[in-house]
Amino acid sequence: MNRPIIECRGLHKWYSGVHALKGVNLAVASGESIGLVGDNGAGKSTLIKILSGVHRPDQGEIFLEGQRVDIRNPKHAMQLGIETIYQYNSMVPTMSIARNLFVGREPLKFAIAGFGIMDQKRMRQESVQAIADVELHVRSPDAIVSELSGGQRQGVAIARAMHFKSKILVLDEPTNHLSVKETNKVLGFIRGLKAQNVTGIFISHNMHHVFQSCDRIIAMARGEIVFDKPVGETSVEEVQELL
Amino acid sequence: MRRLLKIYMEKPELAGVVLLVVLAAVFQVRSNGIFLSAENLRGVLGFMPELGLVAIGVTILMICGEFDLSVGSVFALAPMVFAITLDDGVPFVPALLLGLLIAAGIGFINGYVTIRFAIPSFIATLGMLFMARSMTVVISGGFPPLLSSVPSWIFTQYVGPGGLVRMSFLWFVVIALLAGGLLSLTNFGNWIKSTGGHYEAAASMGIPVNRVKIISFMLCSVLAGFAGLIQVLRLNSPLPSIGDGLELQAVAAAVIGGTALTGGVGTVLGAIVGALLIREIDNGLVLSHVNANWFKFAIGALTVFAVVANSWLRRTARRIKVQVDNEPAHHRVSRPA
Numbered sequence: 003m004n005r006p007i008i009e010c011r012g013l014h015k016w017y018s019g020v021h022a023l024k025g026v027n028l029a030v031a032s033g034e035s036i037g038l039v040g041d042n043g044a045g046k047s048t049l050i051k052i053l054s055g056v057h058r059p060d061q062g063e064i065f066l067e068g069q070r071v072d073i074r075n076p077k078h079a080m081q082l083g084i085e086t087i088y089q090y091n092s093m094v095p096t097m098s099i100a101r102n103l104f105v106g107r108e109p110l111k112f113a114i115a116g117f118g119i120m121d122q123k124r125m126r127q128e129s130v131q132a133i134a135d136v137e138l139h140v141r142s143p144d145a146i147v148s149e150l151s152g153g154q155r156q157g158v159a160i161a162r163a164m165h166f167k168s169k170i171l172v173l174d175e176p177t178n179h180l181s182v183k184e185t186n187k188v189l190g191f192i193r194g195l196k197a198q199n200v201t202g203i204f205i206s207h208n209m210h211h212v213f214q215s216c217d218r219i220i221a222m223a224r225g226e227i228v229f230d231k232p233v234g235e236t237s238v239e240e241v242q243e244l245l
Numbered sequence: 246m247r248r249l250l251k252i253y254m255e256k257p258e259l260a261g262v263v264l265l266v267v268l269a270a271v272f273q274v275r276s277n278g279i280f281l282s283a284e285n286l287r288g289v290l291g292f293m294p295e296l297g298l299v300a301i302g303v304t305i306l307m308i309c310g311e312f313d314l315s316v317g318s319v320f321a322l323a324p325m326v327f328a329i330t331l332d333d334g335v336p337f338v339p340a341l342l343l344g345l346l347i348a349a350g351i352g353f354i355n356g357y358v359t360i361r362f363a364i365p366s367f368i369a370t371l372g373m374l375f376m377a378r379s380m381t382v383v384i385s386g387g388f389p390p391l392l393s394s395v396p397s398w399i400f401t402q403y404v405g406p407g408g409l410v411r412m413s414f415l416w417f418v419v420i421a422l423l424a425g426g427l428l429s430l431t432n433f434g435n436w437i438k439s440t441g442g443h444y445e446a447a448a449s450m451g452i453p454v455n456r457v458k459i460i461s462f463m464l465c466s467v468l469a470g471f472a473g474l475i476q477v478l479r480l481n482s483p484l485p486s487i488g489d490g491l492e493l494q495a496v497a498a499a500v501i502g503g504t505a506l507t508g509g510v511g512t513v514l515g516a517i518v519g520a521l522l523i524r525e526i527d528n529g530l531v532l533s534h535v536n537a538n539w540f541k542f543a544i545g546a547l548t549v550f551a552v553v554a555n556s557w558l559r560r561t562a563r564r565i566k567v568q569v570d571n572e573p574a575h576h577r578v579s580r581p582a
Binding site: 104 | 433443446447448
């Protein structure tokens, strides 16, 4: 295995008395895509919330490319190159694609203390490129996100992560509430991550989705990792049996 | 053609402009040509900035996903603070700034209470509506000071061709341009829209959502206080009762101009069109010899009509999209395979 791009050592998390993570150790290689499965309450969400800066671990360490990091908040996680796409997608439905792509990271023509005039021309141009890069077809960067289908929205979210050169993309149930066709599109996006050398951590309830798009399956139960095998050495049945 | 229609339908404030023109024509005929006379326009535009500024503030806050019912009370409190400190011998400019500072403070409290205790801003600002009004009456001591020898010309002086507008109108135009620019051109405007459009998404993208909300509350309050100052300098006396019911007129103006109560949607232009429509109807009904008590009925009916019409327009515009989608592919952002 190459040097891991991200490594967790002995992560613990308690929520008001509930021991949600019990010493999780996990190393992910650069460009690898991990399928993280497990029942509700197994600790998947807690783990990815720690990686995306929403929560902080009570105990344990995280290493990013060998460097110890303390992920303070979602913005900090993004600065470190960890981008998260949530199930109820991270797009603002009332805004255009271009504005959504750059929300929180708008290119500015000039600025005083971080506030300033957005370079909207650049936002449009770059979002056209970013969307094309993930082979997504939408009419225009000015289209309002609420007019897009669920799969297209996830596509734009992935395009956004790519555009900002994220090293690690965490996808939290990105295929929920999507039609079969849309789901296949999203699974295609996930398979495409490797070509761009992006590491993917894909959380799903659906074993088949995970097996179709990942290199390695990790299963969690009761706050611990209970299973960890490459896709080639296991089967949907084996993992299902275990959970 | 269809494209133009869709663009038009997605902008409810444009429908408002059409209504504005149609109503102007109706009132012009009904009032035997008085409505559009310079003399009358002067009157309409003279009052317009006061409601307009409050409506702009309320609109920005509504886009951010929150609500302020206390603007009518702040409209009275800020100028009362100004008048009393002026009466105590403080110079004009510091007194004016103090009034605005108090307004900003009220906005901060509204925002802080809403966020800290996670209660609806409707409730937090309803409480403030009563408290700020009460403070206004208390500090006035029942006998508000008369304003004498103040440079009220900075708001009331007639300017422009034929003295068509007051200075206050110029202030209004400048502030409206700044507010419009803030919303559509700056990154902060993008944050306001995203916070109101989808709070969780904005927060997960690292937008400081709570700070954005508090600043929007403060902006809204300061604009209401500033509008109150304009009115008080026009009337030359700070009555503690001014601005009563203004909060609902401002919300009506925002909604008529296409601002959604659910947040994320709205424009400064919409707020202005809404405020203009309200002033136009107010004035036009009187000039048409209609019983002036129908004014509130007309505003109420227009508000409901506007929301129903807007949601219909939006649905229809979306259906047009499907057809545009079937047009040849050169309209699309595509990449050679």
